[in-house]
Amino acid sequence: MTGVKLDPINLRILEELQCHARITNQELAEKVALSPSACLVRVRRLEADGIIHRYLADLDLEKLDRILEAFIEVTLENHNSSEMARFLTAVEEHPHMVSCHRVSGQFDYLLQVVAQDMPQLRQIADTLLAGGLGVSKIATIPILDRVKAFSGYPLRRLI
Numbered sequence: 071m072t073g074v075k076l077d078p079i080n081l082r083i084l085e086e087l088q089c090h091a092r093i094t095n096q097e098l099a100e101k102v103a104l105s106p107s108a109c110l111v112r113v114r115r116l117e118a119d120g121i122i123h124r125y126l127a128d129l130d131l132e133k134l135d136r137i138l139e140a141f142i143e144v145t146l147e148n149h150n151s152s153e154m155a156r157f158l159t160a161v162e163e164h165p166h167m168v169s170c171h172r173v174s175g176q177f178d179y180l181l182q183v184v185a186q187d188m189p190q191l192r193q194i195a196d197t198l199l200a201g202g203l204g205v206s207k208i209a210t211i212p213i214l215d216r217v218k219a220f221s222g223y224p225l226r227r228l229i
Contacts, residue, residue, distance in 0.1 A: 079104065081225050083112055084121070088222030091125040128219070131184070138185045139213040142195065143177040146204050153204035160203050166194050177209070 076084075082102045086093060093101075099109035116122045131137040146153060161170045161181065169182040185191040191210065198205045 076225075076229055080112060080116065081229065083109070083116065085222065085225055087113075087122065087125075136187075138187060138191055139216075140183050140185070140191055141211045141213065142181040142183055142198065143209040143211070144179040144181060144198060144205055145177045145207040146179075147206040148204055149178070157203045157205065160197075160201060164194070164197070166190075177207075 079102055083098065086098055086101055095110050095113070096106050098113070099106040102109060104112070113122070131139065144157075146157060157179075158170070161167050161179075166183050166185055167181050168184055171180045172178065173180050183191070183194055185194060191212070195208055195210055198208055
């Protein structure tokens, strides 16, 4: 972290923005007991220091269409930097791969992917295996139901 002090007010700002990113600065300032100008200075500093790096809309995919979500466990053949870089570039460029996490354990990466249907999910899996990406093994895990969606980090319990 660069220069932002995560005091109780900054933590409250972050907690509020995680749940209500479209809140006006005036409303945010009232919730955290600051003047609007002081609140804006803090938010801009959190953004400049990369603590807040973007604002997203949380979409309910089931209301949009029948969209298949899945996790894919990926094991790479080699762990040299060029192989990993090629794999990560492919992940970044693939629109259906919506998140990627490097993990420890029985596999190297955990991908979250979205597809229109099972044939498209199979195409995504085939791309990983046959795309010259250094992938030796995958396991695809379709998501049956989202029991608890991401609702923000419990900052006061972490910091």
